[in-house]
Amino acid sequence: xxIKRNVLLIAVIAATGGLLFGFDTGVISGALPFLKQHxxxxxxxxxxxTTTVLIGAVIGALGSGRLSDMLGRKRMxxxxxVIFSAGALGCAFAWNIVILMIMRMVIxxxxxITSYVVPMYIAEISPVRYRGALxxxxxxxxxxxxxxxxxxxxxxxxxADPASWRWMFLAGFVPAIILLIGMxxxxxxxxxxxxxxxxxxxxxxxxxxxxxxLVEQVLEDLKKELAIASQQKNELxxxxxxxxxxxxxxxxxxxxxxxxxxxxxxxxxxxIIFQMAGIVSNTDSILPAIIIGAVNVxxxxxxxxxxxxxxxxxxxxxxxxxxxxxxxxxxxxxxxxEALGPNLPFFAVLSIVCYIIFIAISLAPLGWLLISEIFxxxxxxxxxxxxxxxxxxxxxxxAFTFLKLVNSVGVAATFISYALVxxxxxxxxxxxxxxxxxxSLEEIEQAWRQGKKPREI
Numbered sequence: 001x002x003i004k005r006n007v008l009l010i011a012v013i014a015a016t017g018g019l020l021f022g023f024d025t026g027v028i029s030g031a032l033p034f035l036k037q038h039x040x041x042x043x044x045x046x047x048x049x050t051t052t053v054l055i056g057a058v059i060g061a062l063g064s065g066r067l068s069d070m071l072g073r074k075r076m077x078x079x080x081x082v083i084f085s086a087g088a089l090g091c092a093f094a095w096n097i098v099i100l101m102i103m104r105m106v107i108x109x110x111x112x113i114t115s116y117v118v119p120m121y122i123a124e125i126s127p128v129r130y131r132g133a134l135x136x137x138x139x140x141x142x143x144x145x146x147x148x149x150x151x152x153x154x155x156x157x158x159x160a161d162p163a164s165w166r167w168m169f170l171a172g173f174v175p176a177i178i179l180l181i182g183m184x185x186x187x188x189x190x191x192x193x194x195x196x197x198x199x200x201x202x203x204x205x206x207x208x209x210x211x212x213x214l215v216e217q218v219l220e221d222l223k224k225e226l227a228i229a230s231q232q233k234n235e236l237x238x239x240x241x242x243x244x245x246x247x248x249x250x251x252x253x254x255x256x257x258x259x260x261x262x263x264x265x266x267x268x269x270x271x272i273i274f275q276m277a278g279i280v281s282n283t284d285s286i287l288p289a290i291i292i293g294a295v296n297v298x299x300x301x302x303x304x305x306x307x308x309x310x311x312x313x314x315x316x317x318x319x320x321x322x323x324x325x326x327x328x329x330x331x332x333x334x335x336x337x338e339a340l341g342p343n344l345p346f347f348a349v350l351s352i353v354c355y356i357i358f359i360a361i362s363l364a365p366l367g368w369l370l371i372s373e374i375f376x377x378x379x380x381x382x383x384x385x386x387x388x389x390x391x392x393x394x395x396x397x398x399a400f401t402f403l404k405l406v407n408s409v410g411v412a413a414t415f416i417s418y419a420l421v422x423x424x425x426x427x428x429x430x431x432x433x434x435x436x437x438x439x440s441l442e443e444i445e446q447a448w449r450q451g452k453k454p455r456e457i
Contacts, residue, residue, distance in 0.1 A: 007209045010125060011134045013182035017077055017118040018138040020084050020175050022145020023152075024107050025053065027172060029270055029289055030153020031165035033282040038162035039097050043403045050268050052101040054396035056108020057115065061388035064113040069381040072196075073121035073189045076113060081180035083110035085173055092170035107172075112392055115368070116384035123372035124189040127210050128218075128440045132307035135372055136300075139365035143300040145175070146267060147293035154290060157283045191377055191441075194222050221442035225377050239379045239386070246454050247374040250432050251387040254370060257425035258363040259394035261323055262418035265402040266292065266352055272403075276334075276411055277345045288349045295353050299360035311437040312366055313429075313455070319362020320425045326355035327419035335412035366433075367391065373436045376445040431455060 028050055035041060035049060068076045083106060090103030119135050126134040149168075156167040190209070193202035199219070206215045239248060266273070270292060271285035279285045306315060330351035337344055367387070375383030405414045434457035436444055447457045 004127075004209065007126065007130070007134070010186050010209070011122050011137050012141075013179070013186055014077060014118055014121055015138040015141040016175055016179040016182060017080060017114040018141035019145035019148070020081075020172065020179060021111050021114050021118075022142035022147075023149045023172050023175060024084070024087070024111060024145075025264070026146035026149035026267055026293070027153060027168050028053070028104075029268055030150060030157060030286045031168050032269070033271055033275070033285065034157065034162050034165040035097075035100075037282070038165065041097070043407065045097065046272075047400050047403055049097070049101060049104065051396050051400045053104040053108035053111065054392050054399055056105035056110075057112035057392035058108075058389060058396060059105075060109035060112025060114075061116065061385055061392055062112075064117070064385060066381060066385075068113075068117050068120070068385075069192075069195075072192050073117055073124065074183060074186060076117045077121065078180060078183045080110045080114050080117070081176050081183060083107070084176035085180065088169060088172035088176060091172075092166045108392075112388055115391065116371070116388040119368040119372040120380060120384050121189055123369075123441070124191040125187070125205070125209055128214060129211070129438065130308065131373070132312070132369060132437060133304050135369045136304045136307050136365040139368060140297070140300045140304055143293070143296040143360065143364075147290070147297050150286060150290045150293040154283065154286045157286060159281060159283050191222060194219070195226060195377060218440070218442075221440065222377070225442055225445060236382060239375075239382055243448050243451065244375070244379070244383075246432070247383065247448060248386070250374060250434070250454060251371050251383065252390045253428055253432055254363065254367045255387060255391040255394055257320065257421065257428065258359075258367050259391065259398050260418065260421045261320075261359065261363070261425070262327065262398060262402075262415065262421075263359055263364070264395050264398055265418075266356070268399055269402060270352075273411075274345060274348070276406075277337075277348045278342065279345055288345065291349060292352055292356055296356050296360050299357045300365060303361040303365050306361065307365065307369065308437060311435050312370060313433045313435040315362045316366055316429050316433045317426065319358045319366075320422050320429060322358030323355055323363075324419045324422035324426070326351055326358060327415050327422060330355065331412045331414070331416035331419065333412075334410070334415070337412075370434075370436065373441060373444055374434070374448075376448075377441070 032046055036046060087103055087107035091100060094100035094103055119138050122135050122138060123131055152171045153168050156164055158164045187205045190202040190205040203219060206218060210218055270289040274285045274288050333344060333347045333351055340347055371384050371387035432454045434454040
């Protein structure tokens with residue numbers, strides 16, 4: 001029996017938040033060359049424009065875990081859709097660079113909240129055996145959003161009009177409105193409803209989404225979990241207890257290796273990277289980014305099919321083992337820049353494509369999937385908020401230091417340093433990445449309580 005249509009529809013509409021996440025982080029890529037020309041910006045200013053959205057994401061991640069536990073997952077996603085809409089309009093009509101940065105920070109707040117509340121909502125409403133695929137659908141939508149932003153950037157770019165960036169930002173208003181309208185027709189998370197005492201309402205939703213034979217077992221497990229949670233007075237103190245320490249290490253560690261492999265330098269700065277490789281035109285520098293974005297979508301779609309078959313742990317180890325040589329190859333391309341001559345852009349695109357394939361089937365979806373699985377319901381909001389904070393904090397560091405690294409040590413050394421991070425990530429992952437495939441959220445909690453190590457799950 002396949003995934004129920006109503007469950008798939010719920011996941012697709014909710015994952016439009018992921019599409020906005022991808023669009024609003026990727027759209028800056030094509031806008032940067034035009035912003036640089038329009039307002040005569042230097043590299044430091046470009047880094048600030050790029051990083052403000054990530055600072056906003058950190059703010060969004062900081063306080064919204066508790067809000068999602070108070071208001072519910074559905075209301076938080078609706079609130080985010082409103083923020084996304086306002087941010088898109090604000091960016092498009094910004095009259096100076098300061099206003100643009102403020103509005104990008106507003107969008108960042110919505111991205112920071114969305115980055116954990118959407119996968120958490122999907123995880124809590126999904127049937128056990130399809131949870132990996134459905135949560136990873138959010139990551140697929142992120143990659144589609146990034147690709148859509150590159151295509152929009154290319155179609156709206158005009159080398160004769162430095163203000164082309166305004167239309168690029170305005171395009172983000174459309175998916176924000178779709179998410180806002182769609183969420184009004186979706187149910188609340190049954191697990192959140194149960195946590196607030198609305199058992200019958202939660203049961204009714206589970207009967208429509210979960211496999212029929214598992215509904216009563218899920219409810220029984222929830223009762224046990226909530227009984228334990230009722231004895232906990234402080235969520236932050238609870239999440240720091242020894243039995244949950246592995247989950248916390250996994251949450252921070254997976255985002256460290258995901259971000260310090262340099263993935264978002266490619267997402268944010270790809271046209272600038274290709275201009276470093278010899279492409280002069282602002283518009284032409286966006287074209288290779290579209291190829292990379294398309295490969296990203298295809299590889300992520302493959303990961304949706306593989307996660308519940310191959311498993312989380314194997315995909316992590318396969319992915320990061322391929323990321324390291326791909327980044328090293330990219331570094332070598334720039335090191336031998338003179339020898340490669342006009343062929344440099346071709347080899348640079350090939351190296352990046354290899355890297356994107358490996359990260360898109362592994363660390364990119366696994367970060368959000370694992371943090372939606374490894375925390376008990378009582379601390380899931382806070383746990384995913386910490387994960388989101390780690391993601392955006394590391395992301396901001398990478399975005400703010402990329403051009404500085406390039407200017408100080410060179411393009412080649414920058415990408416080779418990212419490759420070295422991946423090698424360390426292989427060793428870390430062997431000890432800390434668990435196999436959560438086919439296990440209910442409640443079973444994963446029991447494994448932590450029994451003191452099992454991550455690789456024993």
